Amino acid sequence: MCAVRGLTKTYPAVRGRRGTPATPEVRATDDVRLEIRRGEIFGLLGPNGAGKSTLVRQLTGLMRPDGGSVEILGHDIVRHPERAARILAYLGQESTALDELTVSLAAETTGRLRGLDVRRARAERDAVLDELGLTPLAGRPLKKLSGGQRRLACFAAALVGERPLLVLDEPTTGMDPVARRAVWSAVDRRRAERGTTVLLVTHNVIEAETVLDRVAVLDRGRVIACDTPAGLKEQVAGDVRVDLVWRDAAPLHVPEVAALRDRAVESGRRWTLRLGPEEARAVVATVTGGAAFAALDDFTLATPSLEDVYLALGGAAQQGLVKA
Amino acid sequence: MSVVPADVLPGSALAVQEPAAGAAELGPRARLWPSLAAVYRAQLSRARVARIPLLFVATFQSIGIMILMRGVVDDGAEAQAVVAGSSVLVVAFVALNLLAQYFGQLRASGGLDHYATLPVPPAAVVLGAAGAYASFTVPGTVVTAVFGCVLFGLPLAHLWILMAVIPLAGAALAGLGAALGLLAPRPELATLLGQLGMSAALLLGVLPADRMPEVVRFTRDLLPSTYGVEAFARTFGADPDWAFVLGDLAVCGGVGVVSLAVATWAYRRAAVR
Numbered sequence: 001m002c003a004v005r006g007l008t009k010t011y012p013a014v015r016g017r018r019g020t021p022a023t024p025e026v027r028a029t030d031d032v033r034l035e036i037r038r039g040e041i042f043g044l045l046g047p048n049g050a051g052k053s054t055l056v057r058q059l060t061g062l063m064r065p066d067g068g069s070v071e072i073l074g075h076d077i078v079r080h081p082e083r084a085a086r087i088l089a090y091l092g093q094e095s096t097a098l099d100e101l102t103v104s105l106a107a108e109t110t111g112r113l114r115g116l117d118v119r120r121a122r123a124e125r126d127a128v129l130d131e132l133g134l135t136p137l138a139g140r141p142l143k144k145l146s147g148g149q150r151r152l153a154c155f156a157a158a159l160v161g162e163r164p165l166l167v168l169d170e171p172t173t174g175m176d177p178v179a180r181r182a183v184w185s186a187v188d189r190r191r192a193e194r195g196t197t198v199l200l201v202t203h204n205v206i207e208a209e210t211v212l213d214r215v216a217v218l219d220r221g222r223v224i225a226c227d228t229p230a231g232l233k234e235q236v237a238g239d240v241r242v243d244l245v246w247r248d249a250a251p252l253h254v255p256e257v258a259a260l261r262d263r264a265v266e267s268g269r270r271w272t273l274r275l276g277p278e279e280a281r282a283v284v285a286t287v288t289g290g291a292a293f294a295a296l297d298d299f300t301l302a303t304p305s306l307e308d309v310y311l312a313l314g315g316a317a318q319q320g321l322v323k324a
Numbered sequence: 325m326s327v328v329p330a331d332v333l334p335g336s337a338l339a340v341q342e343p344a345a346g347a348a349e350l351g352p353r354a355r356l357w358p359s360l361a362a363v364y365r366a367q368l369s370r371a372r373v374a375r376i377p378l379l380f381v382a383t384f385q386s387i388g389i390m391i392l393m394r395g396v397v398d399d400g401a402e403a404q405a406v407v408a409g410s411s412v413l414v415v416a417f418v419a420l421n422l423l424a425q426y427f428g429q430l431r432a433s434g435g436l437d438h439y440a441t442l443p444v445p446p447a448a449v450v451l452g453a454a455g456a457y458a459s460f461t462v463p464g465t466v467v468t469a470v471f472g473c474v475l476f477g478l479p480l481a482h483l484w485i486l487m488a489v490i491p492l493a494g495a496a497l498a499g500l501g502a503a504l505g506l507l508a509p510r511p512e513l514a515t516l517l518g519q520l521g522m523s524a525a526l527l528l529g530v531l532p533a534d535r536m537p538e539v540v541r542f543t544r545d546l547l548p549s550t551y552g553v554e555a556f557a558r559t560f561g562a563d564p565d566w567a568f569v570l571g572d573l574a575v576c577g578g579v580g581v582v583s584l585a586v587a588t589w590a591y592r593r594a595a596v597r
Contacts (some may be wrong), residue, residue: 062596074347081596085443096435100370105402112362113353113442141373163351262363 001197002036002059002165007068009054009221014272027071028054029065030221041198043208045306046218052201053093053169054216058166059199068132072165088165090116092160093173095142095150103145103153104129104138107160113163124160132156132182134236155183160178162194169201205307215307225309232309243300244271244287251295255321256286270299336353354444358534363444363452371460382417383386383464386410387531390472399459401557402532406470409530411486412493414464416525419498421518423457426516427505440595448471450576450587454502458494465490469556482559484567490574493552499583500548506590548579 009029016022020169028051036042044052057063059070061081098106107128111121121276134149134156142150155171166187172180184186188195202208209229222288225232246269253260258307260283266272275283280301286294354362371378394405432438439449439554465486473480499519508514528536528544536544544550558564 058438062437064596075350078589081352082443085441087348088351088441090441092437092441094432094434094437096430096433100373101366102369105366109362109366110438110442111437111446112358113354114329115354115442116444117358143373161339161351164348172574 001033001038001073002056002199003069003071004032004034004059005069007032007058007065007070009058009063009065010248027051027221029058032068032218032223034216034223036197036199037141037165038197038277039195040113040144040213041191041200041211043212043215044199044201044218045203045205045208045215050218051221052218054126054221056090056167056169056199056201060084060281062090065231087163088117088167089158089161089163091155091166091168092173093169095154098154098157098320099150100141102139102141103156106142106153107157110157113161114163116161117244121160124162125156128159128186131158131186133178135208137160148179151175152179152182155186158188159186162190163196164194165197165199166190167199170203171200171296172204173205180207187211205305207311209306229306230303233304233306235309239274239304241300241302242273242275242280242283243298243302244273245269245298246271246295246297249295251292254284254292255289258312333571335378337574339343354442354448356445356448359444359448360452360455363449364455367453367456368459370456378418378422378460379463382461383467385417385469386413387471389474390468393530393544394475399533402568403476403529404478404555404557404560405532406530407476407478408553408559409470409526410472411465411469411556412489412529412552413522413526414468414551415458415461415490415493415524415552416497416529418461418464419454419494420461420501420504420525420549423498423501424505424508424518424521425452426453426457427502428511428518429507430466431506431508431514432511436591436595445493447584447588448594450502450591451584454495454498454584457501458491461494471566478560482564485559487533487555488573489552489556489576492573492580493549495580496548496552496576496583497521498548499580499585499587501547503583503590506587506594529553548576548583550576551579557583 006028008031011026011028011152015024016024029050032055044055046052054063054304058065059072059076061076061084064081068078072084075083075087085207086253101109104125108121111124112118117126129138132152132155134153137145137153139150142153145153150176150248151171155168158168159189172183175183182219187198188194192199192301200208202214212229214226214228216223217232218224227235242274248269250257250261250271252261260271260273264273273280284301285300286292387410390406390410397403397406469483469486470480472478473483500521502520504517504521505514508517524543526549528540529549533544542554551572553578555569558569558572
């Protein structure tokens with residue numbers, strides 16, 4: 001549904017002036033290649049300055065790439081950037097255009113500018129505000145709302161006037177769990193009913209893990225990995241982390257426990273073990289049954305989080321896709 | 325007004341261009357007038373939140389200037405120039421200065437992205453905002469004009485001319501303000517240019533022209549607000565020469581069309597980089 005090939009954008013070098021140091025030429029997106037399927041929630045993950053926003057700006061027709069192609073639902077967005085506005089809805093990080101409007105007028109105006117007539121714009125506005133629980137705030141200007149509420153109001157504006165593709169740049173920043181849930185259930189409903197596709201830019205790895213179908217990790221303008229969250233985690237490490245917390249001391253009289261001691265990182269009553277999935281299962285079986293169980297206070301079994309992936313792949317702590 | 329680019333008119337070549345075979349149907353395009361009305365209404369509603377800067381500051385400034393000038397100018401042509409200049413200054417303050425700042429900030433903060441990712445004709449965004457800012461000047465200009473007439477003992481009979489002066493001077497100055505705000509590479513520059521434009525309107529519009537040196541008078545002729553001031557000032561006379569009033573207003577209208585067209589072009593340029 002959305003195919004990106006060889007997308008490249010270079011910001012020219014800036015000569016230094018008084019007070020501002022020179023910056024060298026920057027490749028904001030470097031031969032980016034992506035394939036987003038219909039109805040999926042596709043994530044762009046990466047550290048600050050990785051080129052996520054530049055990529056999104058090129059997909060939404062806001063910026064012309066130096067080279068490469070973007071095709072959304074059969075339309076060439078590089079040649080016809082004005083068509084992007086008729087295929088997708090974009091939620092940017094800035095709300096300055098809507099700040100001094102009331103929630104209700106922001107949603108209605110956006111709908112009208114998406115080509116709806118007054119009646120439809122009002123009907124959709126009411127439906128969306130109701131769906132997101134914004135009706136009590138409808139008469140308040142965005143400026144007077146808290147950060148999370150304002151974000152939710154902008155999200156509401158993005159939903160008025162149906163589009164098959166939603167491009168959301170950090171939509172849930174500053175939101176409380178209730179608002180976040182409202183966002184994701186609104187997305188899910190559109191996906192189930194109309195096959196809406198979502199392109200999500202995010203920093204929130206925990207959220208990314210729960211909502212994304214697939215994720216591309218960007219670093220210095222390049223896609224360095226693209227897979228399902230589970231697939232990505234596997235690429236970084238196939239190991240499972242087992243935490244065992246003993247009541248007071250480890251039951252070293254149990255031979256299986258004694259054998260584990262060399263491989264555990266001890267911290268007070270807590271043992272942390274990195275094991276293969278099979279081994280981990282065996283260890284859990286051992287400690288939750290028999291003599292060891294009496295000494296066990298608590299245990300957790302966890303696969304590496306997407307946060308581990310994010311940290312392993314991104315930014316200054318560049319380690320590449322190596323197994324931990 | 326004929327500042328509508330050809331490609332937003334229904335039935336023009338672009339509007340009927342069909343996408344490639346197999347491509348999904350595009351969402352509707354927002355048509356010019358409905359979207360202009362929507363932008364205008366939204367912008368107008370901002371006055372509820374930002375009432376003081378948008379509606380009152382300019383009026384206080386103009387009334388203050390007239391009170392200051394009270395002791396300086398005589399009661400004849402100079403008083404007429406001061407009242408007309410102060411009234412049009414309200415238009416310059418809001419439509420030129422504040423609109424330049426608004427678009428400058430919108431551009432710098434990425435707020436234009438919101439409009440640029442909606443299928444709305446650029447002219448609708450620019451004209452809607454310019455129209456709203458011109459409308460913000462109505463109460464201030466009327467209050468200033470009435471106050472000035474009472475203060476200087478001028479006749480109120482022809483104040484209806486404001487119904488032509490405000491929209492036409494408003495179009496010229498708002499177009500200029502929008503163009504400056506959208507073209508300025510940095511928001512501070514947009515603010516500076518807006519302030520300079522307003523200062524020029526203040527100095528060249530309020531001060532009586534016949535005391536000025538030749539160069540300054542030439543600069544005065546280049547400023548669109550001058551023609552609004554002249555048109556308004558002429559109507560205070562016992563027997564106004566309506567042909568000249570119409571001529572001055574026509575200049576305002578002409579500058580308005582050109583400057584709004586430039587602003588629309590500047591918006592297009594600023595929206596997609």
